[in-house]
Amino acid sequence: MTDSHKPTRFYSQEDVQQILHLAIARQVDNDDKEFSYEQLLEIANELEIAPESLKLAEGDWLSRQSETQQRLTFDAFRQKRFQKRLGNYAIFNGFLILVNLIGSLTISWSLYPLSFFILLIGLDAWNTFSQKGEDYEIAFQKWNRRHMMKKTFNNLVNRFLKAAIG
Numbered sequence: 737m738t739d740s741h742k743p744t745r746f747y748s749q750e751d752v753q754q755i756l757h758l759a760i761a762r763q764v765d766n767d768d769k770e771f772s773y774e775q776l777l778e779i780a781n782e783l784e785i786a787p788e789s790l791k792l793a794e795g796d797w798l799s800r801q802s803e804t805q806q807r808l809t810f811d812a813f814r815q816k817r818f819q820k821r822l823g824n825y826a827i828f829n830g831f832l833i834l835v836n837l838i839g840s841l842t843i844s845w846s847l848y849p850l851s852f853f854i855l856l857i858g859l860d861a862w863n864t865f866s867q868k869g870e871d872y873e874i875a876f877q878k879w880n881r882r883h884m885m886k887k888t889f890n891n892l893v894n895r896f897l898k899a900a901i902g
Contacts, residue, residue, distance in 0.1 A: 813879065814875075832849055
């Protein structure tokens with residue numbers, strides 16, 4: 737069967753993106769290879785993508801990259817906070833068990849607060865490691881606002897100090 741007798745294939749926009757993504761990945765032998773902006777413009781030109789569209793797409797990509805990095809930082813913050821709380825729970829419950837052992841040479845009443853704190857740890861772990869849903873988004877937005885306010889405040893203080901010194 738010759739190429740002229742093959743049926744015409746049609747692809748959705750998503751299919752085209754996936755196929756081109758795979759083709760580019762196969763074309764690059766070395767994972768460390770990077771493309772210059774000029775090469776990106778050349779590829780876009782060959783695909784008949786207007787430079788303005790490419791510039792807008794690059795801006796969207798940079799924005800997504802920034803948000804992804806912020807989310808990774810937020811997740812690391814939450815995990816560090818969880819580890820600190822876990823340590824606090826362990827120290828407090830260890831103290832209660834020690835008091836219980838010294839007082840009665842057995843572990844009896846200290847199991848009740850320990851059980852309660854295990855429940856709290858489970859809920860805290862669920863909230864810390866759950867990265868989907870409305871609660872996560874609210875917590876991320878709150879953290880992000882606080883983070884941006886700190887950054888802005890630090891920049892203002894630095895400018896003030898530079899102006900005062902200089």
